[in-house]
Amino acid sequence: MKNKEPLILVVVVAFTLLTYWLVEPYAHSVMHKHVESEQFAYADLKPVSKTGNVANGKDLVMGAAACTGCHSIEKEGMPAAMDAVSAAASYGVNPPDLSNAGAIYDAKFLANLIVNPAHALKVEHKFDAAKGQMHPMTAFFGAGGDIDQEVADMVAYLKSIAISPSEVTPKIAYENACGRCHALEYENWTQIGEKPAFKFEKDALAFDIQVLEYKEHLTKYMGKLPPDLSMYIRSRGEHFISTFIENPQAHLEGTAMPRVGVTADAAEKVIEHLADAGDTKRHERDSIGKSVLIYSVIFAIFALLWKKQVWKDLH
Known part of the structure; x- marks a missing residue:
């Protein structure tokens, strides 16, 4: 056969x-x-054309713009009006604290966010004002003066109270830009903050219930629960995450994830935090790798000298 x-x-x-x-x-x-980076230029957004006045910006943020009605500014002693779960029940997601917004988010993005949140966040397909689908963040229509100047003043104020960009740690960048939607289990981070080490189990269960309630509101708002990002850096890679942060629509048209609006430096720090979470031994491994290479070079030198010593009478 x-x-x-x-x-x-x-x-x-x-x-x-x-x-x-x-x-x-x-x-x-x-x-x-493959999506090419836009270098976090946000070219579709209107640039800030005015020089901001910090004092007037503070008055607007605290007053006419009503920012503190939803946002806390802990650096200025302004606590959040509601806890995270209650805020998510009202808005779908907990609004961020504005203390360091001026250091983490691009100034052009902040200015456009104040005036037209849905456009700045690239979620106009989800929140169409013409159809009565209003974004939970109320747009600022001005306080009676030059609106461009007023917006520039508010951005200037937010930048004035923020820490310097060099002081923004990877942890701060992640928690502010991503941490209200994405958990990071490997770092013990939930959407309502880091889970404490509770003495009593009942307290831990109460915290878990709050997290579940928050997730329920967030899922309803986003359409699906945003994924835990503990291993995303290893499954997706740095380029994908960076360009997704920059413009989610470029990767997944119609996604409910908003454009984050961070600076290029803040995006790098978010990625660094994800890298630390996804590979907790990477710094230790890099250090050991350098030591191994140094050892190999020294060993090779001694091996060569030993070889010459052994064979010197045969050459």
Whole structure:
């Protein structure tokens, strides 16, 4: 009987290659297409054309703009009006504290966010004012003066109270820009903050219930619960995460995830925090790697000297 195994092998290989040829382009062009960075320039947003007045900006933020009705400013002694769960029940997500917004978010983004939140966040497909679908963040329509100047004043105030960009740690950047939607289990971070080490189990359960309630509101607001990001840096890679932060619509058109609006420096720090969470031994491994290389060089030098000593009488 003639051996048909080579023929079967050829058929299997041919179908495998055909399947790969059909699937691979789709996977890269649609499911995981390459997106170039826009360098966090936010070219579609209106630039800040005025020089801001810090004192007037503070008056607007605290007064006519009503920012403190939703946002806390802990640095200025202004606590949040509601706890995280209550805020999520009202707005879908807990509004961020504004203490360091001026250091983490791009100034142009902040200015446009104040005037037109849905446009700045790139979620106009979800919040269409013409259809009565209003974004939970109320737009600022001015306080009676030059609105461009008033917005510039508010941005100037937010920048004046923030720590310097160099003082923004990876942890601060992540928690402010991402941490109200995305948990980070490997860092013990939940959407309502870091989970404390409770003495009594009942307290831990009460905290867990709050997290579940928050997630319920967040899921309703976003359409689905945003994923835990503990391993995203390893499954997706730095380039994907950076460009997704910069413009989620470029990767996934129609997604409910808003554009975050962080500066390029803050985005790098978010990624650094994710890298630390996804690979807690990376710094230790890098240090050991350098030591191994140094050891290898020293060992090679001694081996060469020993070889010359052993063979010197035979050459």
